[in-house]
Each structure stands twice: as C-alpha cells, then as structure tokens.
Amino acid sequence: FDNKSEVQIIIDMPEGTTLEQSARVAREIARRVAEEPEVVNYQVYAGTSAPYNFNGLVRHYFLRQAANEADIQVNLLPKGERSAQSHEISKRIRQAIDPIGEKFGASLKVAEIPPGPPVYQTLMAEVYGPDYGQQIEVARKIREAFLKTPGVVDVDWTVEDDQSQYRYVVDKEKAALNGVTTEQISRTLRLALSGNEIGLAHQPKEREDVPIILEVPRSEKTSLTDIGEIRLASSSGTLVPLSELTRVEKGTIEKSIYHKNLKPVVYVTGDVAGTEESPVYAIMKLSDALDKIRAPGGYTIERYATHLPFLTDRVSMKWDGEWHITYEVFRDLGFAFAVVLVLIYVIVVAWFQSFRVPLVIMAPIPLTLVGILPAHALMGAFFTATSIIGFIAGAGIIVRNSIILVDFIELRRKQGMALEEAVVDAGAVRFRPMLLTAAAVVVGAFVILFDPIFQGLALSLMAGEVASTFLSRMAVPVLYYLHGRHEKREIENSGVVA
Numbered sequence: 001f002d003n004k005s006e007v008q009i010i011i012d013m014p015e016g017t018t019l020e021q022s023a024r025v026a027r028e029i030a031r032r033v034a035e036e037p038e039v040v041n042y043q044v045y046a047g048t049s050a051p052y053n054f055n056g057l058v059r060h061y062f063l064r065q066a067a068n069e070a071d072i073q074v075n076l077l078p079k080g081e082r083s084a085q086s087h088e089i090s091k092r093i094r095q096a097i098d099p100i101g102e103k104f105g106a107s108l109k110v111a112e113i114p115p116g117p118p119v120y121q122t123l124m125a126e127v128y129g130p131d132y133g134q135q136i137e138v139a140r141k142i143r144e145a146f147l148k149t150p151g152v153v154d155v156d157w158t159v160e161d162d163q164s165q166y167r168y169v170v171d172k173e174k175a176a177l178n179g180v181t182t183e184q185i186s187r188t189l190r191l192a193l194s195g196n197e198i199g200l201a202h203q204p205k206e207r208e209d210v211p212i213i214l215e216v217p218r219s220e221k222t223s224l225t226d227i228g229e230i231r232l233a234s235s236s237g238t239l240v241p242l243s244e245l246t247r248v249e250k251g252t253i254e255k256s257i258y259h260k261n262l263k264p265v266v267y268v269t270g271d272v273a274g275t276e277e278s279p280v281y282a283i284m285k286l287s288d289a290l291d292k293i294r295a296p297g298g299y300t301i302e303r304y305a306t307h308l309p310f311l312t313d314r315v316s317m318k319w320d321g322e323w324h325i326t327y328e329v330f331r332d333l334g335f336a337f338a339v340v341l342v343l344i345y346v347i348v349v350a351w352f353q354s355f356r357v358p359l360v361i362m363a364p365i366p367l368t369l370v371g372i373l374p375a376h377a378l379m380g381a382f383f384t385a386t387s388i389i390g391f392i393a394g395a396g397i398i399v400r401n402s403i404i405l406v407d408f409i410e411l412r413r414k415q416g417m418a419l420e421e422a423v424v425d426a427g428a429v430r431f432r433p434m435l436l437t438a439a440a441v442v443v444g445a446f447v448i449l450f451d452p453i454f455q456g457l458a459l460s461l462m463a464g465e466v467a468s469t470f471l472s473r474m475a476v477p478v479l480y481y482l483h484g485r486h487e488k489r490e491i492e493n494s495g496v497v498a
Contacts, residue, residue, distance in 0.1 A: 001085070001086075001087040001112065001277075001452045001453075002086070002112075002113075002114060002452050002453055003079050003085045003086050003087070003452050004076075004079075004086050004112070004113045004114075005075065005076045005077065005078055005079060005086065006073065006074065006075050006076060006086075006113055007074040007076065007086060007089065007090050007093065007110060007111070007112060007113070008050065008053070008055055008061075008071065008072070008073060008074070008110075008111040008112075008113060009029065009030075009033065009071070009072040009074060009093070009097070009108065009109070009110055009111070010061065010064075010071060010108070010109040010110075010111055011025060011026055011029065011069065011070040011071065011072070011101075011106055011107075011108055012068065012069055012106065012107040012108075012109075012156065013025060013068040013069070013070070013104070013105070013106050013107075014068065014105055014106075014161040015066075015068055015160045015161045015163050016068065016161065016163040016164070017067065017068040018067060019046060019047045019067040021104075022046050022047065022067060022068055022069065022070045023044070023046035023047075023070065025070070025100070025104045025106055026044045026046050026070035026071075026072060027044060028100055029072060029097050029100050029101075029108070030042050030044050030072050030074075032096055032097055032100060033072065033074055033093055033096070033097065035096075036089065036092060036093060036096070038076045038077050038082045038084060038089050039074055039075070039076060040075045040076060040077055041075050042072055042073060042074045042075065043072070043073045044070065044071075044072050045070065045071040045072070045073070046069075046070045046071075047065065047066070047067050047069065047070070048064070048065055048071075049061050049062050049063070049064040049065065049071055050071040050072075050073045051073075053113060054113055054114045055111050055113060055114070058114075058118045058119070058120075059111070059120055059121070060120070061111075074093070076089060085452065086112060087112060087452070090110050090112050091110075091273050093110055094108075094110045094153060094154075094273065097110075098153075107154075107155075107156045108154065109154040109156070109271070110154065110271075117322050117325040117326075118325075119320070119321045119322055119324070119325055120267075120269070120321065121154075121269035121270065121271065121321050122270070122271045122272055122279055122321055122322045123146075123152065123269065123270040123271060123272060123279045123282055123283075123321050123322070123323070124267060124268070124269050124270075124319070124320040124321035124323075125139075125142050125146075125267070125268040125269075125317055125318075125319060125320075126260065126265050126266075126267060126308075126317065126318045126319075126320050127139045127142065127265065127266040127267075127268065127315065127316075127317050128263055128264070128265055128308075128309050128312045128315070128316050128317070128318070129264075129295070129312055129314065129315035129316065130312055130313050130314070130315070132257055132264050132266075134295065134296045134315055135264065135265070135266045135315060136159050136266055137296060138266075138293060138295055138296075138301060138315050138317070139157055139159065139266040139267075139268050140157075140159075141293045142268045142290065142293065142317065143155060143157050143268050145286055145289040145290060145293070146268060146270045146286070148289070149282065149285050149286055149289065150274065150285070151272055151273060151274040151275070151276055151277075151281070151282060151285070152270045152271070152272060152282050152285075152286075153270065153271050153272070153273045154269075154270055154271040155268075155269070155270045156268075156269050156270070157266065157267060157268045157269065158256070158258050158266060158267040158269075159255065159266060160255045160256060162252050162253075163252065163253040164250060164251075164252065164253075165250070165251045165252060165253045166224065166248050166249070166250055166251075167248070167249045167251060168185070168189060168242075168246040168247075168248060169246060169247050169248075169249055170182050170185055170245060170246050171245055171246060171247060174244060174245050175245050178234040178235070178236075178238075178240050178244075178245065179234045179235025179236065180232050180233075180234055180235075180240060180245060184232060185232065185242070185245060185246065188230060188232055188242070189227075189230075189242075191214065191215065191216070192215070192216040192221055192227060192230055193216075193221060193227075194215070195213045195214060195215030195216075196213070196214055196215070197211045197212065197213055197214075198212050198213075198214045199211075199212045200212065216230070224248060227242065228241060228242050228243030228246075228248075229241055229242070229243070230242045232245070260308075261308060263308070263312055264312075269321070270282075277382070278326075278382060279321060279322045279323045279326070280323065280326065283319060283323060290303065290317070295314065295315040296315070297314070297315075299314065301314075301315050301316055301317050302314065302316040302317070303316070303317050303318070303319070304316065304317070304318040304319070305318070305319050305323070305327070306324070306327055326385075329385045330385070330388065333385060333388045333389065333392070334388075336392065337388070337391070337392050337395075340392055340395060340396075341362065341365070341395070344358075344362060344395070344396070344399055345358045345359075345362065348361055348362070348399070348403070352406070352410075356483050356487075357406060357480075357483065360402070360406065360476060360479045360480050360483055361399055361402040361403055361406055361476070362399060362402070363402075363472075363475060363476065363479055364398050364401070364402055364468045364471060364472035364475055364476060365395050365398055365399070365468075367467060367468050367471045367472065367475065368391065368394055368395075368398060368460075368463075368464030368465070368467055368468045369391075369464075370467045370471065371463035371464050371465075371466055371467025371468070372387070372390075372391060372459065372460050372463050372464045372467070374463070375459045375462070375463030376456070376459055379455070379459060381455050381456060381459060382456065383456065384456040385456075386453065386454050386455075386456040386457040386460075387456030387457065387459065387460045388460075389457055389460075390445075390456065390457040390458070390459070390460025390461045390464065391460045391464060393457075393460075393461065394441075394460060394461050394464040394465055394468070397437065397441060397465060398464070398465070398468045398472065400437070401434045401437060401468070401469065401472055402472055402476050404430050404433060404434065405426050405427070405430050405434075405472070405473075405476045405477060405480070406426075406476065406480055408425075408426040408429065408430050409422045409423055409425075409426045409477070409480055410422075412425055412426065413484075419481060419484045419485070419488070420481065423477040423478075423480060423481045423484075424477070426477055427473050427474070427477045431473055434469050434472075434473065435469060437465075437469070438465045438466055438469040441461055441462065441465040442461075442462045442465065442466065444461075445457070445458040445461040445462045446458065446462070449462070
C-alpha cells in the first residue's frame with residue numbers, strides 16, 4: 001500500500017441503467033466522499049472513464065464507456081499535510097459509501113493508486129466448466145460466499161444483469177399493401193433511435209468541420225408507444241404509423257461470454273480490507289464455504305491454485321489475481337535464496353578448504369528470523385516480497401560477520417592458542433566490528449522504515465542484522481568449538497587405528 005494523494009471510486013450500476021441515473025448516484029456518492037476531512041476535491045465521470053492512470057491501464061478502466069458506468073476521481077491533501085495514509089482513508093470511504101451503493105443496487109469499488117500488483121483485481125475466482133449456464137450457477141454461489149466472508153469487500157462478477165430487448169418484426173403483407181419496404185422501416189428506426197449524419201457544417205471559427213446529426217428528440221422516443229407513432233410515407237403518399245406495419249417481440253439480450261486461454265470463464269472478483277489484508281487469508285476463510293458448493297451434477301468443484309484446469313468437462317475453479325502474483329514471487333525468490341546459499345557455501349568451501357566450516361559460518365542465517373518475524377509483528381507490517389529481498393540481502397552481511405569470527409579463531413590457533421581460548425577471544429575481539437556493521441545497516445535502512453512499500457525490506461535488514469549480531473557472536477564460536485573438538489577427536493581416533 002503506497003501513500004498517494006488520490007483515490008478512485010468505480011461505480012457499476014445494473015446493466016440497462018440510464019446515464020442520468022448513473023450520474024445521479026455518482027453525484028450522491030461524491031457528496032458523501034467530500035465530507036471526509038482529507039478530501040480536497042473530486043471529479044465525476046458518468047458514462048465514460050477517468051483520465052488514464054495505472055488503474056486504467058492494468059484494470060482496463062479506460063474501456064469503460066457504458067451508460068451504467070461511472071468513475072469518481074478523488075483528490076486528497078498532500079501526504080505532508082495529513083496524518084492518515086491514503087489506505088486508511090480508502091477504508092473509511094468504503095465504509096461510508098457502501099450503504100449508498102446498496103440503496104441503488106450499485107457495485108462499488110474503491111481502487112487505490114497503485115492498487116498493488118498488476119492484476120485485474122486483488123481476489124479473483126475463475127470458474128470453468130462444460131456449460132456456461134452451469135458456470136454462472138456455480139459463480140453465483142461463490143459470489144454469495146464472498147459477500148458473507150468478513151474482510152472481503154468490493155465483490156462483483158462478470159455476469160451482466162438481464163436486459164430487456166424489443167424486436168420490431170415487420171408484417172411484410174401489410175408493408176407490401178402500403179408500399180413500404182423492410183429497408184425503409186429499418187432505416188427509419190435507425191434514424192429515430194440513433195440519428196444519422198446528413199452533412200457537415202463549415203463554421204469559420206471551428207478548426208474542423210462540424211457534423212450535422214438528424215435525430216428524433218429524446219422526449220419523443222422514450223417509450224414503445226412513442227416509437228410506434230412514427231409515420232412512414234407509403235407509395236400513395238399517405239403516412240402510415242410504424243405500429244401498423246410491425247409487431248413488437250420482447251426478449252432478453254444475450255450476455256457476454258468471457259474467455260481465458262480459449263476457455264469460457266466466469267470471473268468473481270473482490271478485494272480485502274480489515275485486519276488481514278492479504279488474499280491468502282481471505283482464501284483460507286473461504287475454503288470451508290467453497291467445500292460446500294456443489295456443481296449442477298452434484299459433485300464438489302475442484303479448486304486450482306497455481307495452474308489452469310487441463311480439461312473443462314467438469315465445473316472447476318482457479319484462484320487468480322494478487323494470489324497468483326504472490327505465489328510466483330515467493331516461489332522465485334525462494335529459489336533465488338536457495339541458489340544464493342549454494343553459491344555462498346561453494347565460495348566458503350574454496351576459501352577454508354573444509355566442508356564443515358561453511359556450515360558453521362552459514363548457521364546464523366536462519367537466526368535472523370528470530371528478529372525479522374517479531375519485528376514485523378510489532379510494527380504491524382506484512383511479510384512481503386521486499387521482506388524476503390531484505391532476508392536474502394542480509395544473508396550476505398551475516399556470513400561476512402561469521403567469516404570474521406572463524407578467520408580470527410583460525411588465526412589465533414595458528415599462533416599457538418588453544419581452541420577454547422581462541423574461540424572466547426574471537427567472540428570478544430571481533431564483536432566491535434560486527435556491532436559497527438550492524439549499526440551501519442540499521443542507520444542505512446532506517447530511511448525507508450516508514451515507506452509503505454519498502455518497510456518490509458527495512459525491517460528485515462534492521463531486525464535481522466541486530467538479532468544475528470548478538471546471536472552469531474555466541475552461536476558461531478560455540479559451533480566452531482564443537483567442530484574443532486570433533487575434528488580433534490577424529491584425528492586422535494585415526495592415530496590410534498594407525
């Protein structure tokens with residue numbers, strides 16, 4: 001969560017809502033948002049998208065052009081002039097506007113900038129199956145589970161509401177008797193409902209020609225009765241009402257079908273807010289509810305976490321969104337950390353000509369978690385990808401401190417000092433440079449400690465280095481002493497055998 005001076009509110013009214021109604025709801029929400037003390041001003045965009053930003057590009061908000069869609073750009077005080085971060089303000093705004101959305105049946109989303117990883121939504125469930133109707137039925141149950149789960153907010157899905165469709169079917173016999181063609185009726189309807197460009201106006205003060213649009217006034221085309229009264233000229237010159245030449249059939253507009261990797265899919269989306277704001281916790285909370293959902297065939301839907309289902313002969317679900325990015329990042333960083341440990345081990349083996357000493361040197365690396373995890377808990381910070389980066393970066397510094405101790409011990413042993421005395425001397429003499437190293441790391445990382453994004457990196461470096469400095473001062477000498485005593489015992493046993 002970054003601390004930006006803007007927040008975006010996305011409004012989705014039920015499909016078929018008029019532009020006027022969408023604008024009215026957006027203005028009511030905007031007036032409530034303006035009551036927050038940190039809000040400076042706002043702009044309402046009804047039936048169109050706000051100017052492009054990170055959200056618009058990643059979440060495809062720039063494609064929003066429908067009459068039932070609206071967008072509110074909320075501008076906050078500069079972060080130096082407010083005590084609350086934009087994330088806290090966003091949570092307050094969500095709580096304030098949710099009742100308004102429920103009153104008008106609107107789906108509201110409070111999108112922070114940036115909203116996190118470049119994904120369509122934080123929490124996403126993708127429903128696959130052999131029949132789109134079955135997918136919608138299962139997706140509806142998943143959506144209900146989202147709505148009932150604490151901490152899951154901004155719930156929505158990609159299934160459109162039912163919209164009535166009226167088809168004018170031409171009575172060809174009556175049309176022929178009146179000398180009116182089907183093409184003439186179609187052209188008249190198009191002109192009445194959508195208008196038609198009939199020419200260009202060449203205005204001296206305009207930089208480009210202005211199109212002239214001919215259309216029926218909106219007040220005369222608001223109902224089927226109004227449209228039915230439109231008259232067409234017959235071959236005899238008389239005017240015939242449209243209602244006498246056509247009959248109206250009511251139906252439902254076909255819903256859009258989404259695809260991913262050529263497979264039909266229904267998306268159920270949501271965000272997380274509250275005390276636990278990682279999608280992993282939301283997924284764990286939803287697990288029991290999803291176990292109870294049954295596909296139309298009576299079987300339990302199979303859930304996938306890391307890959308798409310190979311076949312779609314049964315209804316199944318895959319988690320996507322921020323969870324998928326989290327999984328990939330932690331997987332790749334974990335692999336990178338394993339490679340780092342191997343490389344460090346190889347380098348230290350080459351230097352000390354021993355396979356055991358590197359293990360002694362690298363032993364303090366996991367001890368950093370003794371400082372890292374409690375530090376995150378005390379600061380109320382999440383263990384993020386930057387935390388892992390700090391853990392990996394700190395490993396190199398920790399190994400350097402261990403090498404200082406081990407190298408000093410071996411130097412003292414070469415000078416004739418006993419193993420016990422060399423170990424104690426190294427822990428005392430080399431503690432000062434180790435402490436100075438830790439202090440330098442703490443001071444260097446302190447400048448990013450309160451940054452919302454890089455806080456995890458700072459905590460891992462600072463707490464990990466402090467914990468390892470004090471623990472490795474005792475752990476490394478003790479482990480080297482055990483190693484040296486074991487090595488001495490092996491030499492003595494080999495001498496007895498000889």
